[in-house]
Amino acid sequence: MTRTLTALSARRRHPLAVVVLIALALVLVGGLYAAVAPRPAEASTATADADDLQAGKELFLANCATCHGLDAQGGEIVDGSGAGPSLIGVGAASVDFQVGTGRMPLQMSSAQAPEVPKIRFSQEQIDQMAAYIASLAPGPAIPGEDVLDMSDVTAQDVSRGAQIFRTNCAMCHNFAGKGGALTGGKYAPDLTGVEGKYIYEAMVTGPQSMPVFPNSTISPEDKTAIIAWLTQEEEFRPEPGGLPLGSLGPVSEGLLAWIAGIGLLVGCSVWLGMKSS
Template identity: 45%
Template sequence: MRSGTSRRRHRAARPLALAFALVLMGALYAALSPATQVAADTGMSAQVAEGKALFQVTCSSCHGLNGEGTSQGPSLVGVGAAAVEFQMATNRMPMAKPGAQAPRKVVQYTAQEINNIAEYVQTLGPGPAIPKSEQYDYSGLSDDDIARGGELFRTNCSACHQAAGNGGALPNGKYAPALQGVEPLHIYEAIRTGPQQMPVFSAGAIPDEDVASIIGYLKGMEEQPSAGFSLGGLGPVTEGFAAWVLGIGGLALVATWIASRGARAK
Protein backbone atom coordinates (compact mmCIF):
# COMPACT_ATOMS: atom_id res chain seq x y z
CA MET A 1 0.00 0.00 0.00
CA ARG A 2 1.30 3.47 -0.98
CA SER A 3 1.16 6.52 1.31
CA GLY A 4 -1.02 9.54 0.47
CA THR A 5 1.96 11.63 -0.66
CA SER A 6 3.32 9.06 -3.10
CA ARG A 7 -0.15 8.60 -4.58
CA ARG A 8 -0.32 12.37 -5.11
CA ARG A 9 3.05 12.39 -6.78
CA HIS A 10 1.95 9.45 -8.88
CA ARG A 11 -1.12 11.35 -10.08
CA ALA A 12 0.99 14.38 -11.02
CA ALA A 13 3.33 12.13 -12.95
CA ARG A 14 0.53 10.54 -14.95
CA PRO A 15 0.31 13.13 -17.77
CA LEU A 16 4.07 13.05 -18.05
CA ALA A 17 4.10 9.27 -18.27
CA LEU A 18 1.36 9.40 -20.89
CA ALA A 19 3.29 11.90 -22.97
CA PHE A 20 6.39 9.73 -22.64
CA ALA A 21 4.44 6.65 -23.72
CA LEU A 22 3.09 8.50 -26.75
CA VAL A 23 6.55 9.64 -27.81
CA LEU A 24 7.83 6.09 -27.35
CA MET A 25 4.98 4.65 -29.38
CA GLY A 26 5.63 7.21 -32.12
CA ALA A 27 9.29 6.33 -32.20
CA LEU A 28 8.55 2.60 -32.23
CA TYR A 29 6.00 3.06 -35.00
CA ALA A 30 8.44 5.06 -37.06
CA ALA A 31 11.12 2.43 -36.53
CA LEU A 32 8.89 -0.55 -37.28
CA SER A 33 6.43 0.82 -39.84
CA PRO A 34 6.39 -1.15 -43.10
CA ALA A 35 7.77 1.76 -45.11
CA THR A 36 11.08 1.98 -43.31
CA GLN A 37 11.28 -1.79 -43.04
CA VAL A 38 10.97 -2.24 -46.79
CA ALA A 39 13.43 0.58 -47.26
CA ALA A 40 15.91 -1.19 -45.01
CA ASP A 41 15.33 -4.55 -46.74
CA THR A 42 15.52 -3.53 -50.39
CA GLY A 43 17.24 -0.19 -50.50
CA MET A 44 13.95 1.37 -51.63
CA SER A 45 13.47 4.93 -50.38
CA ALA A 46 10.71 5.48 -47.83
CA GLN A 47 8.89 7.60 -50.41
CA VAL A 48 8.90 4.82 -52.99
CA ALA A 49 7.85 2.27 -50.35
CA GLU A 50 4.92 4.45 -49.32
CA GLY A 51 4.00 4.97 -52.94
CA LYS A 52 4.09 1.25 -53.56
CA ALA A 53 1.88 0.54 -50.54
CA LEU A 54 -0.73 3.07 -51.70
CA PHE A 55 -0.44 1.82 -55.28
CA GLN A 56 -1.16 -1.74 -54.20
CA VAL A 57 -4.31 -0.58 -52.38
CA THR A 58 -5.63 1.91 -54.96
CA CYS A 59 -4.33 1.01 -58.39
CA SER A 60 -3.32 -2.65 -58.48
CA SER A 61 -6.86 -3.95 -59.16
CA CYS A 62 -6.42 -2.70 -62.72
CA HIS A 63 -2.66 -2.18 -63.14
CA GLY A 64 -1.43 -5.30 -61.28
CA LEU A 65 0.34 -5.61 -57.93
CA ASN A 66 3.65 -4.58 -59.49
CA GLY A 67 2.29 -2.31 -62.22
CA GLU A 68 2.58 -5.10 -64.80
CA GLY A 69 -0.98 -4.50 -66.07
CA THR A 70 -4.13 -6.65 -66.11
CA SER A 71 -7.05 -7.10 -68.49
CA GLN A 72 -8.53 -4.00 -66.77
CA GLY A 73 -5.63 -1.63 -67.21
CA PRO A 74 -2.33 -1.22 -69.10
CA SER A 75 1.16 -1.95 -67.77
CA LEU A 76 2.76 1.11 -66.18
CA VAL A 77 6.32 -0.07 -66.75
CA GLY A 78 8.14 2.84 -68.41
CA VAL A 79 5.24 5.34 -68.42
CA GLY A 80 7.21 7.46 -65.96
CA ALA A 81 6.42 9.69 -62.99
CA ALA A 82 5.05 12.41 -65.27
CA ALA A 83 2.26 10.11 -66.51
CA VAL A 84 1.23 9.32 -62.93
CA GLU A 85 1.31 12.98 -61.89
CA PHE A 86 -0.77 13.91 -64.95
CA GLN A 87 -3.32 11.13 -64.53
CA MET A 88 -3.75 11.55 -60.78
CA ALA A 89 -3.50 15.33 -60.44
CA THR A 90 -6.08 15.84 -63.20
CA ASN A 91 -8.00 13.11 -61.42
CA ARG A 92 -8.32 10.74 -64.29
CA MET A 93 -6.82 8.03 -62.09
CA PRO A 94 -7.73 5.97 -60.19
CA MET A 95 -10.46 5.25 -62.70
CA ALA A 96 -13.69 4.27 -60.97
CA LYS A 97 -14.35 1.57 -63.55
CA PRO A 98 -12.92 0.76 -66.96
CA GLY A 99 -14.60 2.89 -69.63
CA ALA A 100 -14.12 4.59 -72.97
CA GLN A 101 -12.37 7.60 -71.50
CA ALA A 102 -11.12 8.77 -68.13
CA PRO A 103 -12.69 12.21 -67.55
CA ARG A 104 -11.38 14.78 -65.06
CA LYS A 105 -12.91 14.52 -61.57
CA VAL A 106 -12.42 16.32 -58.27
CA VAL A 107 -8.91 15.72 -56.90
CA GLN A 108 -8.91 13.19 -54.04
CA TYR A 109 -5.22 12.64 -53.38
CA THR A 110 -2.68 14.90 -51.75
CA ALA A 111 0.29 16.09 -53.77
CA GLN A 112 2.50 14.02 -51.45
CA GLU A 113 0.56 10.81 -52.12
CA ILE A 114 0.65 11.47 -55.85
CA ASN A 115 4.41 12.10 -55.75
CA ASN A 116 4.97 8.91 -53.76
CA ILE A 117 3.13 6.78 -56.33
CA ALA A 118 4.84 8.66 -59.17
CA GLU A 119 8.29 7.92 -57.71
CA TYR A 120 7.31 4.27 -57.26
CA VAL A 121 6.13 3.94 -60.88
CA GLN A 122 9.35 5.64 -62.04
CA THR A 123 11.29 2.74 -60.46
CA LEU A 124 9.39 0.22 -62.63
CA GLY A 125 11.10 1.47 -65.76
CA PRO A 126 12.52 4.78 -66.95
CA GLY A 127 9.96 7.21 -68.34
CA PRO A 128 9.41 10.96 -68.44
CA ALA A 129 10.01 12.54 -65.01
CA ILE A 130 7.84 15.23 -63.47
CA PRO A 131 9.30 18.44 -64.95
CA LYS A 132 10.76 21.31 -62.94
CA SER A 133 8.95 24.62 -63.32
CA GLU A 134 11.82 26.09 -65.43
CA GLN A 135 11.04 23.47 -68.06
CA TYR A 136 7.63 24.91 -68.84
CA ASP A 137 8.07 28.52 -67.69
CA TYR A 138 6.46 30.74 -70.32
CA SER A 139 6.73 34.08 -68.48
CA GLY A 140 9.71 35.44 -70.43
CA LEU A 141 8.53 34.64 -73.95
CA SER A 142 8.78 37.18 -76.77
CA ASP A 143 5.95 37.76 -79.24
CA ASP A 144 7.97 35.73 -81.77
CA ASP A 145 8.17 32.78 -79.37
CA ILE A 146 4.42 32.89 -78.87
CA ALA A 147 3.79 33.12 -82.61
CA ARG A 148 6.03 30.07 -83.01
CA GLY A 149 4.00 28.32 -80.30
CA GLY A 150 0.89 29.03 -82.35
CA GLU A 151 2.50 27.52 -85.46
CA LEU A 152 3.59 24.43 -83.54
CA PHE A 153 0.10 24.08 -82.09
CA ARG A 154 -1.53 24.30 -85.52
CA THR A 155 0.92 21.73 -86.91
CA ASN A 156 0.88 19.20 -84.08
CA CYS A 157 -2.22 19.65 -81.99
CA SER A 158 -5.11 21.39 -83.74
CA ALA A 159 -6.09 18.29 -85.74
CA CYS A 160 -7.58 16.96 -82.49
CA HIS A 161 -7.93 19.98 -80.20
CA GLN A 162 -9.05 22.52 -82.89
CA ALA A 163 -7.18 25.70 -83.80
CA ALA A 164 -8.51 27.63 -80.79
CA GLY A 165 -7.95 24.68 -78.39
CA ASN A 166 -11.68 24.21 -77.84
CA GLY A 167 -11.44 20.44 -78.17
CA GLY A 168 -13.14 18.12 -80.60
CA ALA A 169 -14.74 14.75 -81.14
CA LEU A 170 -12.68 11.69 -82.04
CA PRO A 171 -13.87 8.33 -83.42
CA ASN A 172 -15.68 5.85 -81.11
CA GLY A 173 -17.32 8.43 -78.88
CA LYS A 174 -13.98 9.72 -77.61
CA TYR A 175 -12.89 13.32 -77.59
CA ALA A 176 -9.89 15.58 -77.29
CA PRO A 177 -10.69 17.90 -74.38
CA ALA A 178 -10.78 21.70 -74.48
CA LEU A 179 -7.45 23.12 -73.28
CA GLN A 180 -8.60 26.31 -71.54
CA GLY A 181 -7.66 26.42 -67.86
CA VAL A 182 -5.28 23.44 -68.01
CA GLU A 183 -2.27 24.06 -65.78
CA PRO A 184 1.07 24.55 -67.59
CA LEU A 185 2.49 21.54 -65.70
CA HIS A 186 -0.28 19.33 -67.07
CA ILE A 187 0.09 20.66 -70.61
CA TYR A 188 3.79 19.75 -70.41
CA GLU A 189 3.04 16.28 -69.05
CA ALA A 190 0.29 15.58 -71.60
CA ILE A 191 2.75 16.44 -74.41
CA ARG A 192 5.46 14.17 -73.00
CA THR A 193 3.25 11.23 -71.94
CA GLY A 194 0.50 11.20 -74.60
CA PRO A 195 -2.62 10.14 -72.68
CA GLN A 196 -4.98 7.83 -74.61
CA GLN A 197 -5.10 8.65 -78.38
CA MET A 198 -2.80 11.61 -77.97
CA PRO A 199 0.67 10.88 -79.41
CA VAL A 200 3.77 11.13 -77.21
CA PHE A 201 5.92 14.11 -78.26
CA SER A 202 9.44 13.45 -76.99
CA ALA A 203 12.02 16.16 -76.33
CA GLY A 204 13.45 15.24 -79.74
CA ALA A 205 10.18 16.09 -81.48
CA ILE A 206 9.25 19.16 -79.40
CA PRO A 207 12.08 20.46 -77.17
CA ASP A 208 11.25 22.09 -73.81
CA GLU A 209 11.56 25.66 -75.22
CA ASP A 210 8.95 24.83 -77.84
CA VAL A 211 6.66 23.28 -75.23
CA ALA A 212 6.91 26.56 -73.31
CA SER A 213 6.03 28.47 -76.52
CA ILE A 214 2.95 26.27 -77.04
CA ILE A 215 1.91 26.89 -73.42
CA GLY A 216 2.47 30.64 -73.90
CA TYR A 217 0.31 30.54 -77.03
CA LEU A 218 -2.51 28.65 -75.26
CA LYS A 219 -2.39 30.95 -72.21
CA GLY A 220 -2.34 34.01 -74.47
CA MET A 221 -5.51 32.80 -76.16
CA GLU A 222 -7.16 32.36 -72.77
CA GLU A 223 -6.59 36.04 -72.07
CA GLN A 224 -8.17 36.85 -75.45
CA PRO A 225 -10.73 34.05 -75.64
CA SER A 226 -12.42 34.96 -78.91
CA ALA A 227 -11.38 37.65 -81.34
CA GLY A 228 -14.96 38.91 -81.69
CA PHE A 229 -15.25 39.80 -78.02
CA SER A 230 -11.81 41.09 -77.20
CA LEU A 231 -10.86 44.76 -77.52
CA GLY A 232 -8.48 44.00 -80.38
CA GLY A 233 -11.23 42.19 -82.24
CA LEU A 234 -13.52 45.17 -81.81
CA GLY A 235 -11.18 47.24 -83.99
CA PRO A 236 -12.91 46.77 -87.33
CA VAL A 237 -16.34 46.98 -85.71
CA THR A 238 -15.43 50.28 -84.07
CA GLU A 239 -14.09 51.58 -87.37
CA GLY A 240 -17.24 50.49 -89.16
CA PHE A 241 -19.32 52.18 -86.52
CA ALA A 242 -17.33 55.40 -86.78
CA ALA A 243 -17.68 55.37 -90.56
CA TRP A 244 -21.38 54.79 -90.24
CA VAL A 245 -21.89 57.62 -87.74
CA LEU A 246 -19.73 60.06 -89.74
CA GLY A 247 -21.16 58.95 -93.07
CA ILE A 248 -24.85 58.93 -92.18
CA GLY A 249 -24.40 61.86 -89.81
CA GLY A 250 -22.66 63.81 -92.57
CA LEU A 251 -25.43 63.00 -95.07
CA ALA A 252 -28.03 64.05 -92.54
CA LEU A 253 -26.21 67.35 -91.99
CA VAL A 254 -25.97 68.00 -95.71
CA ALA A 255 -29.65 67.10 -96.14
CA THR A 256 -30.66 69.45 -93.33
CA TRP A 257 -28.52 72.21 -94.83
CA ILE A 258 -30.07 71.75 -98.29
CA ALA A 259 -33.56 71.61 -96.78
CA SER A 260 -33.00 74.81 -94.81
CA ARG A 261 -31.59 76.57 -97.89
CA GLY A 262 -34.54 75.40 -99.92
CA ALA A 263 -36.88 76.67 -97.26
CA ARG A 264 -35.13 80.05 -97.26
CA ALA A 265 -35.14 80.20 -101.09
CA LYS A 266 -38.93 79.89 -101.17
Protein backbone atom coordinates in the same frame (compact mmCIF):
# COMPACT_ATOMS: atom_id res chain seq x y z
CA MET B 1 -4.70 38.32 -25.95
CA THR B 2 -3.21 39.76 -22.80
CA ARG B 3 -6.17 42.08 -22.49
CA THR B 4 -8.54 39.16 -22.74
CA LEU B 5 -6.56 37.26 -20.14
CA THR B 6 -6.55 40.16 -17.69
CA ALA B 7 -10.26 40.58 -18.26
CA LEU B 8 -10.72 36.92 -17.50
CA SER B 9 -8.78 37.13 -14.25
CA ALA B 10 -10.56 40.32 -13.20
CA ARG B 11 -14.06 38.94 -13.74
CA ARG B 12 -13.97 35.20 -13.44
CA ARG B 13 -17.13 34.57 -15.37
CA HIS B 14 -17.05 37.05 -18.15
CA PRO B 15 -19.88 36.35 -20.67
CA LEU B 16 -17.29 36.07 -23.49
CA ALA B 17 -15.25 33.47 -21.64
CA VAL B 18 -17.06 30.56 -23.27
CA VAL B 19 -16.48 32.00 -26.73
CA VAL B 20 -12.81 32.52 -26.01
CA LEU B 21 -12.47 28.99 -24.66
CA ILE B 22 -14.09 27.50 -27.75
CA ALA B 23 -11.83 29.57 -29.98
CA LEU B 24 -8.77 28.43 -28.05
CA ALA B 25 -9.87 24.80 -28.26
CA LEU B 26 -10.37 25.13 -32.03
CA VAL B 27 -6.91 26.65 -32.47
CA LEU B 28 -5.43 23.82 -30.41
CA VAL B 29 -7.18 21.09 -32.39
CA GLY B 30 -6.32 22.79 -35.70
CA GLY B 31 -2.71 23.16 -34.65
CA LEU B 32 -2.49 19.53 -33.60
CA TYR B 33 -4.05 18.40 -36.88
CA ALA B 34 -1.65 20.55 -38.90
CA ALA B 35 1.26 19.04 -37.00
CA VAL B 36 0.08 15.44 -37.35
CA ALA B 37 -1.69 15.37 -40.72
CA PRO B 38 0.33 14.77 -43.93
CA ARG B 39 2.00 17.96 -45.06
CA PRO B 40 1.44 19.14 -48.63
CA ALA B 41 4.48 18.48 -50.78
CA GLU B 42 6.93 21.31 -50.57
CA ALA B 43 9.80 19.65 -52.37
CA SER B 44 7.94 17.54 -54.95
CA THR B 45 10.88 17.34 -57.32
CA ALA B 46 13.31 16.24 -54.62
CA THR B 47 14.78 12.81 -55.11
CA ALA B 48 12.59 10.16 -53.64
CA ASP B 49 13.92 8.39 -50.61
CA ALA B 50 13.18 4.85 -49.59
CA ASP B 51 10.27 5.92 -47.37
CA ASP B 52 8.58 7.70 -50.27
CA LEU B 53 9.06 4.67 -52.50
CA GLN B 54 7.58 2.43 -49.82
CA ALA B 55 4.65 4.81 -49.27
CA GLY B 56 4.18 5.07 -53.04
CA LYS B 57 4.14 1.31 -53.39
CA GLU B 58 1.56 0.99 -50.62
CA LEU B 59 -0.64 3.62 -52.24
CA PHE B 60 -0.24 1.83 -55.55
CA LEU B 61 -1.20 -1.51 -54.07
CA ALA B 62 -4.22 -0.02 -52.35
CA ASN B 63 -5.53 2.08 -55.24
CA CYS B 64 -4.12 0.95 -58.57
CA ALA B 65 -3.09 -2.69 -58.38
CA THR B 66 -6.63 -3.99 -58.93
CA CYS B 67 -6.39 -3.08 -62.60
CA HIS B 68 -2.69 -2.52 -63.22
CA GLY B 69 -1.46 -5.67 -61.47
CA LEU B 70 0.47 -6.15 -58.25
CA ASP B 71 3.78 -5.36 -59.92
CA ALA B 72 2.32 -2.71 -62.29
CA GLN B 73 2.79 -5.25 -65.06
CA GLY B 74 -0.72 -4.71 -66.40
CA GLY B 75 -3.89 -6.48 -65.40
CA GLU B 76 -5.85 -9.37 -66.76
CA ILE B 77 -9.57 -9.43 -67.19
CA VAL B 78 -10.82 -11.50 -64.27
CA ASP B 79 -14.53 -11.85 -63.46
CA GLY B 80 -15.43 -8.96 -65.71
CA SER B 81 -13.19 -6.46 -63.95
CA GLY B 82 -11.27 -4.21 -66.28
CA ALA B 83 -7.67 -4.63 -67.26
CA GLY B 84 -5.28 -1.72 -66.94
CA PRO B 85 -2.18 -1.32 -69.09
CA SER B 86 1.31 -2.03 -67.78
CA LEU B 87 2.79 0.97 -65.97
CA ILE B 88 6.40 -0.14 -66.30
CA GLY B 89 8.22 2.64 -68.11
CA VAL B 90 5.36 5.15 -68.27
CA GLY B 91 7.33 7.49 -66.02
CA ALA B 92 6.54 9.85 -63.19
CA ALA B 93 5.00 12.41 -65.58
CA SER B 94 2.30 9.90 -66.54
CA VAL B 95 1.31 9.25 -62.91
CA ASP B 96 1.30 12.95 -62.10
CA PHE B 97 -0.90 13.66 -65.13
CA GLN B 98 -3.37 10.80 -64.74
CA VAL B 99 -3.85 11.06 -60.97
CA GLY B 100 -3.30 14.83 -60.71
CA THR B 101 -6.11 15.59 -63.18
CA GLY B 102 -8.42 13.04 -61.56
CA ARG B 103 -8.47 10.72 -64.58
CA MET B 104 -7.12 7.92 -62.39
CA PRO B 105 -8.28 6.05 -60.39
CA LEU B 106 -10.77 5.33 -63.12
CA GLN B 107 -14.33 5.99 -61.99
CA MET B 108 -15.95 3.61 -64.40
CA SER B 109 -15.18 1.80 -67.58
CA SER B 110 -16.08 4.05 -70.51
CA ALA B 111 -14.72 5.24 -73.84
CA GLN B 112 -12.11 7.30 -72.06
CA ALA B 113 -11.28 8.51 -68.56
CA PRO B 114 -12.75 11.99 -68.01
CA GLU B 115 -11.01 14.81 -66.19
CA VAL B 116 -12.44 14.96 -62.65
CA PRO B 117 -12.25 18.17 -60.61
CA LYS B 118 -12.09 16.36 -57.26
CA ILE B 119 -8.62 14.92 -56.72
CA ARG B 120 -8.54 12.10 -54.20
CA PHE B 121 -4.83 12.31 -53.38
CA SER B 122 -2.59 15.03 -52.03
CA GLN B 123 0.27 16.16 -54.21
CA GLU B 124 2.64 14.38 -51.83
CA GLN B 125 0.82 11.09 -52.27
CA ILE B 126 0.84 11.55 -56.04
CA ASP B 127 4.56 12.22 -55.94
CA GLN B 128 5.11 9.08 -53.87
CA MET B 129 3.21 6.97 -56.38
CA ALA B 130 5.06 8.69 -59.23
CA ALA B 131 8.38 7.92 -57.54
CA TYR B 132 7.40 4.27 -57.18
CA ILE B 133 6.37 3.94 -60.83
CA ALA B 134 9.49 5.81 -61.96
CA SER B 135 11.63 3.42 -59.92
CA LEU B 136 10.36 0.44 -61.94
CA ALA B 137 11.79 1.61 -65.28
CA PRO B 138 12.95 4.93 -66.72
CA GLY B 139 10.25 7.14 -68.25
CA PRO B 140 9.34 10.80 -68.73
CA ALA B 141 9.92 12.81 -65.55
CA ILE B 142 7.68 15.47 -64.06
CA PRO B 143 8.70 18.74 -65.77
CA GLY B 144 10.78 21.14 -63.72
CA GLU B 145 10.15 24.79 -63.02
CA ASP B 146 12.49 25.90 -65.82
CA VAL B 147 10.26 24.70 -68.64
CA LEU B 148 7.06 25.84 -66.95
CA ASP B 149 8.32 29.36 -66.21
CA MET B 150 6.37 31.70 -68.46
CA SER B 151 7.90 34.93 -67.17
CA ASP B 152 10.50 35.38 -69.93
CA VAL B 153 8.31 34.22 -72.82
CA THR B 154 8.28 36.74 -75.65
CA ALA B 155 5.57 37.50 -78.18
CA GLN B 156 7.70 35.70 -80.79
CA ASP B 157 7.65 32.58 -78.63
CA VAL B 158 3.88 32.76 -78.34
CA SER B 159 3.58 33.11 -82.11
CA ARG B 160 5.88 30.11 -82.64
CA GLY B 161 3.90 28.15 -80.07
CA ALA B 162 0.70 28.92 -81.97
CA GLN B 163 2.29 27.75 -85.23
CA ILE B 164 3.43 24.45 -83.71
CA PHE B 165 0.03 24.03 -82.07
CA ARG B 166 -1.78 24.48 -85.38
CA THR B 167 0.33 21.81 -87.10
CA ASN B 168 0.61 19.28 -84.28
CA CYS B 169 -2.36 19.70 -81.96
CA ALA B 170 -5.16 21.67 -83.63
CA MET B 171 -6.54 18.76 -85.66
CA CYS B 172 -7.80 17.13 -82.47
CA HIS B 173 -7.90 19.92 -79.89
CA ASN B 174 -9.44 22.55 -82.24
CA PHE B 175 -7.65 25.64 -83.56
CA ALA B 176 -8.52 27.54 -80.38
CA GLY B 177 -7.73 24.62 -78.07
CA LYS B 178 -11.40 24.03 -77.25
CA GLY B 179 -11.28 20.28 -77.83
CA GLY B 180 -13.06 18.04 -80.30
CA ALA B 181 -14.57 14.64 -80.97
CA LEU B 182 -12.73 11.46 -81.90
CA THR B 183 -14.18 8.07 -82.81
CA GLY B 184 -16.33 5.83 -80.64
CA GLY B 185 -17.17 8.34 -77.92
CA LYS B 186 -13.56 9.34 -77.35
CA TYR B 187 -12.66 13.00 -77.46
CA ALA B 188 -9.79 15.45 -77.26
CA PRO B 189 -10.42 17.55 -74.15
CA ASP B 190 -10.81 21.30 -73.93
CA LEU B 191 -7.44 22.85 -73.03
CA THR B 192 -8.72 26.10 -71.54
CA GLY B 193 -7.74 26.48 -67.93
CA VAL B 194 -5.53 23.39 -67.90
CA GLU B 195 -2.36 23.85 -65.87
CA GLY B 196 0.83 24.16 -67.92
CA LYS B 197 2.39 21.24 -66.06
CA TYR B 198 -0.37 18.87 -67.19
CA ILE B 199 -0.19 20.07 -70.81
CA TYR B 200 3.54 19.37 -70.75
CA GLU B 201 3.06 15.95 -69.19
CA ALA B 202 0.37 15.04 -71.73
CA MET B 203 2.74 15.89 -74.58
CA VAL B 204 5.61 13.76 -73.27
CA THR B 205 3.51 10.78 -72.16
CA GLY B 206 0.66 10.60 -74.68
CA PRO B 207 -2.20 9.72 -72.36
CA GLN B 208 -5.05 7.58 -73.69
CA SER B 209 -5.71 8.27 -77.38
CA MET B 210 -3.18 11.09 -77.59
CA PRO B 211 0.07 10.31 -79.40
CA VAL B 212 3.44 11.06 -77.80
CA PHE B 213 5.38 14.22 -78.66
CA PRO B 214 8.76 13.51 -77.05
CA ASN B 215 11.34 16.20 -76.43
CA SER B 216 13.33 14.91 -79.39
CA THR B 217 10.60 15.94 -81.83
CA ILE B 218 9.12 18.96 -80.01
CA SER B 219 11.89 20.51 -77.93
CA PRO B 220 11.21 21.66 -74.33
CA GLU B 221 11.46 25.29 -75.50
CA ASP B 222 8.82 24.64 -78.13
CA LYS B 223 6.62 22.97 -75.53
CA THR B 224 7.00 26.03 -73.32
CA ALA B 225 5.97 28.16 -76.30
CA ILE B 226 2.87 26.02 -76.90
CA ILE B 227 1.91 26.23 -73.22
CA ALA B 228 2.53 29.98 -73.30
CA TRP B 229 0.18 30.36 -76.24
CA LEU B 230 -2.49 28.17 -74.62
CA THR B 231 -2.35 29.74 -71.17
CA GLN B 232 -1.89 33.35 -72.26
CA GLU B 233 -4.45 33.03 -74.98
CA GLU B 234 -6.86 35.61 -73.53
CA GLU B 235 -4.21 38.31 -73.59
CA PHE B 236 -2.82 37.58 -77.03
CA ARG B 237 -5.82 36.35 -78.95
CA PRO B 238 -9.27 37.51 -77.86
CA GLU B 239 -12.18 37.38 -80.26
CA PRO B 240 -11.82 39.87 -83.11
CA GLY B 241 -15.11 38.61 -84.54
CA GLY B 242 -17.06 39.81 -81.53
CA LEU B 243 -19.06 36.61 -81.04
CA PRO B 244 -16.88 33.49 -80.74
CA LEU B 245 -19.71 31.12 -79.67
CA GLY B 246 -17.23 28.93 -77.82
CA SER B 247 -14.79 28.92 -80.78
CA LEU B 248 -16.27 25.59 -81.88
CA GLY B 249 -16.40 26.56 -85.53
CA PRO B 250 -19.25 25.42 -87.77
CA VAL B 251 -21.02 23.47 -85.00
CA SER B 252 -22.09 26.36 -82.79
CA GLU B 253 -22.16 28.85 -85.65
CA GLY B 254 -24.45 26.55 -87.62
CA LEU B 255 -26.64 26.01 -84.59
CA LEU B 256 -27.06 29.76 -84.14
CA ALA B 257 -27.67 30.34 -87.84
CA TRP B 258 -30.26 27.55 -88.06
CA ILE B 259 -32.13 28.31 -84.87
CA ALA B 260 -31.84 32.08 -84.40
CA GLY B 261 -31.33 33.08 -88.05
CA ILE B 262 -33.94 30.85 -89.64
CA GLY B 263 -36.18 31.40 -86.62
CA LEU B 264 -36.12 35.14 -87.28
CA LEU B 265 -36.86 34.56 -90.97
CA VAL B 266 -39.79 32.27 -90.14
CA GLY B 267 -41.08 34.81 -87.62
CA CYS B 268 -40.90 37.56 -90.24
CA SER B 269 -42.71 35.40 -92.81
CA VAL B 270 -45.50 34.60 -90.38
CA TRP B 271 -45.83 38.29 -89.52
CA LEU B 272 -45.88 39.25 -93.21
CA GLY B 273 -48.68 36.79 -93.89
CA MET B 274 -50.80 37.78 -90.89
CA LYS B 275 -53.82 40.00 -91.33
CA SER B 276 -53.46 43.32 -89.62
CA SER B 277 -56.02 44.06 -86.93
